Amino acid sequence: MTLHRPPPYTSREDGHSPSRRRFGDRIGAVEIIAGLLILLAIFRSPIAAAVGHPAVQAWTTVFVAIMVQALPFLIGGVGVAAAIGVYVPRSFWQKALPRNQALAVPVASCSAVVMPGCECGSVPIAGSLVRRGVSQAAALAFLLAAPAINPIVLIATAVAFPDHPEMVLARALASAAVAVGVGWLWIRLGRADLLRLPPRPELDDASRHRAFWNALRHDTMIAGGFLVIGAAAAATINVVIPERWVTAVADNPWLAIAVMAGLAVLLSICSEADAFVAASLTQFSLTSRLVFLVVGPVVDLKLIAMQVGVFGRRFAATFAPLTLAVAVAMALLCGWWLL
Amino acid sequence: MNRQAQGVVMLLFGGAVLKASVTDMYLRYVKEVLQPFLIAASVLLIAAGLMTLWYDLRAGRGDHAGHGPGDRAGHGHEDAHGHGAGQHREPRVGWLLILPVLGLLLVSPPALGSYTAATAGTSLSDEQRVVDFPPLPQVSLVELTVLDYAARAVWDDGESLQGRRVQLTGFIVTDRHGEPFLARLVLTCCAADARPVKVGLTGDVPDGLPDDTWVTVIGGYVEQTSIDPINEATIPYLQVESWREVEPPSQPYE
Numbered sequence: 001m002t003l004h005r006p007p008p009y010t011s012r013e014d015g016h017s018p019s020r021r022r023f024g025d026r027i028g029a030v031e032i033i034a035g036l037l038i039l040l041a042i043f044r045s046p047i048a049a050a051v052g053h054p055a056v057q058a059w060t061t062v063f064v065a066i067m068v069q070a071l072p073f074l075i076g077g078v079g080v081a082a083a084i085g086v087y088v089p090r091s092f093w094q095k096a097l098p099r100n101q102a103l104a105v106p107v108a109s110c111s112a113v114v115m116p117g118c119e120c121g122s123v124p125i126a127g128s129l130v131r132r133g134v135s136q137a138a139a140l141a142f143l144l145a146a147p148a149i150n151p152i153v154l155i156a157t158a159v160a161f162p163d164h165p166e167m168v169l170a171r172a173l174a175s176a177a178v179a180v181g182v183g184w185l186w187i188r189l190g191r192a193d194l195l196r197l198p199p200r201p202e203l204d205d206a207s208r209h210r211a212f213w214n215a216l217r218h219d220t221m222i223a224g225g226f227l228v229i230g231a232a233a234a235a236t237i238n239v240v241i242p243e244r245w246v247t248a249v250a251d252n253p254w255l256a257i258a259v260m261a262g263l264a265v266l267l268s269i270c271s272e273a274d275a276f277v278a279a280s281l282t283q284f285s286l287t288s289r290l291v292f293l294v295v296g297p298v299v300d301l302k303l304i305a306m307q308v309g310v311f312g313r314r315f316a317a318t319f320a321p322l323t324l325a326v327a328v329a330m331a332l333l334c335g336w337w338l339l
Numbered sequence: 340m341n342r343q344a345q346g347v348v349m350l351l352f353g354g355a356v357l358k359a360s361v362t363d364m365y366l367r368y369v370k371e372v373l374q375p376f377l378i379a380a381s382v383l384l385i386a387a388g389l390m391t392l393w394y395d396l397r398a399g400r401g402d403h404a405g406h407g408p409g410d411r412a413g414h415g416h417e418d419a420h421g422h423g424a425g426q427h428r429e430p431r432v433g434w435l436l437i438l439p440v441l442g443l444l445l446v447s448p449p450a451l452g453s454y455t456a457a458t459a460g461t462s463l464s465d466e467q468r469v470v471d472f473p474p475l476p477q478v479s480l481v482e483l484t485v486l487d488y489a490a491r492a493v494w495d496d497g498e499s500l501q502g503r504r505v506q507l508t509g510f511i512v513t514d515r516h517g518e519p520f521l522a523r524l525v526l527t528c529c530a531a532d533a534r535p536v537k538v539g540l541t542g543d544v545p546d547g548l549p550d551d552t553w554v555t556v557i558g559g560y561v562e563q564t565s566i567d568p569i570n571e572a573t574i575p576y577l578q579v580e581s582w583r584e585v586e587p588p589s590q591p592y593e
Contacts (some may be wrong), residue, residue, distance in 0.1 A: 029340055032344070047446070057449065060448035061448040061450065062451070062530055064442040065529040068377065069531070071352075071380045074380075075380040213394065217345055217346070217390075221432070222432060224435075224436050225433045228435035228438055235531070243570060247570050276527040277527075309430075309432060
């Protein structure tokens with residue numbers, strides 16, 4: 001929120017000369033936080049009264065719950081991303097992944113299977129992989145596969161659908177097809193300028209530890225900040241859309257599929273939990289619920305917001321619709337075949 | 340947002356989550372199993388905040404000796420996000436992280452309750468039907484979760500409940516016609532996926548209690564059911580013998 005322009009006389013990057021550092025925006029920002037906290041502490045009871053309405057209260061609870069739930073995954077992902085960016089040498093990825101991009105995509109998807117991650121963690125990791133020279137297509141395949149096909153998610157799906165073990169297989173196959181398919185499409189369609197990572201000179205800091213903490217801080221602020229936007233949007237949908245409206249459309253098969261795909265995007269439920277939500281939407285056909293399970297982990301409000309933050313707006317504007325289309329297609333195909 | 344402010348925000352967020360996770364407060368939002376991960380993540384976040392402040396204060400004192408070449412180079416690129424050239428982009432979006440801090444420290448919203456239970460359908464889906472219900476323990480009064488009672492009543496047609504006295508604890512939610520139900524919310528991950536389980540009450544019904552009042556009811560299985568108008572799922576009933584108001588439990592969900 002610092003609106004200052006960099007002083008023209010200095011080549012220093014952060015735009016504050018030593019005197020500005022002490023008296024300018026640096027202290028200002030901290031003071032804003034302190035002032036805000038003091039004001040809020042004073043006006044605590046009127047604020048509490050304002051959030052007293054049950055819907056507002058439910059919204060606040062759901063918002064805080066999503067942030068609390070996501071924090072370990074976010075920090076874990078950001079920590080791994082910072083470690084990849086700072087401590088793992090570039091040459092490692094050249095040896096670990098096939099040189100051929102078309103081969104690197106499925107390999108990256110498979111490596112995601114053993115890493116039980118959540119959406120929130122995989123975005124900064126994918127950003128870090130691209131930064132370290134992994135091809136965009138392979139990093140994006142990892143991004144899509146990590147939250148969708150890992151042991152925890154598949155076990156949760158099996159528990160949620162005890163009468164339909166084929167649901168687990170259908171979900172795994174469709175999600176793997178999405179990761180590999182989008183990865184391959186990206187080799188074709190993804191122009192290099194779509195995904196632009198802002199320069200991060202601090203990663204090359206001579207002090208590795210300082211570089212690590214700097215990367216951790218930077219990713220936490222960006223990914224965390226966009227996670228707040230996603231969590232707020234998801235909480236709003238969660239509280240505002242009455243279940244009655246949703247179930248009213250379940251009888252029309254094509255409408256049901258569209259609604260389930262839309263809900264998966266809007267609700268932004270963690271991939272570990274979405275199977276139980278899908279299982280409880282009993283009026284919907286199994287195929288439309290498979291669409292929900294395949295779309296949710298790869299495209300949702302939370303993820304789109306974080307992708308905007310890490311990869312840029314233009315990237316998200318291309319990648320999210322592409323992923324959504326492939327995910328719906330793959331889910332329908334697997335649903336038609338297996339369910 | 341400058342680095343000091345970022346450090347302060349990380350300290351606040353980490354501190355707020357740490358405070359919530361060492362008390363029972365985190366149970367309003369997430370499952371117990373998450374507690375060690377929450378503590379680890381918030382400690383790491385606090386450490387990151389402290390390291391940020393430490394490096395920044397050292398740099399601010401003019402201690403540039405330790406700075407690597409990259410620290411001052413490489414800027415002036417127009418980055419993909421369109422911020423002014425020549426200025427390192429400190430993430431402004433980070434300001435938003437103050438919101439969950441305020442949510443946790445200032446508002447500390449209560450666990451979800453009757454509002455959610457009234458707007459969502461009871462969640463006993465056919466796919467989750469368990470085939471074998473283990474027999475209840477041979478004691479005079481069996482304590483069951485609302486979910487367990489409802490599952491046995493609906494899917495097992497009350498077989499394993501016949502002739503048994505059971506005790507359930509939940510909160511009161513009244514439907515549009517003013518009929519009270521005993522409800523409990525079931526969580527899988529966090530409050531965002533909370534699904535209610537409802538049990539109807541007959542006999543000595545706790546009438547006139549406001550929504551969200553926690554009660555413990557003692558009673559037995561009765562062959563009465565109704566249909567939840569929200570999702571057309573079956574709501575089982577309980578023949579209430581006695582009930583009493585109780586304090587909300589520290590674990591509000593099942």
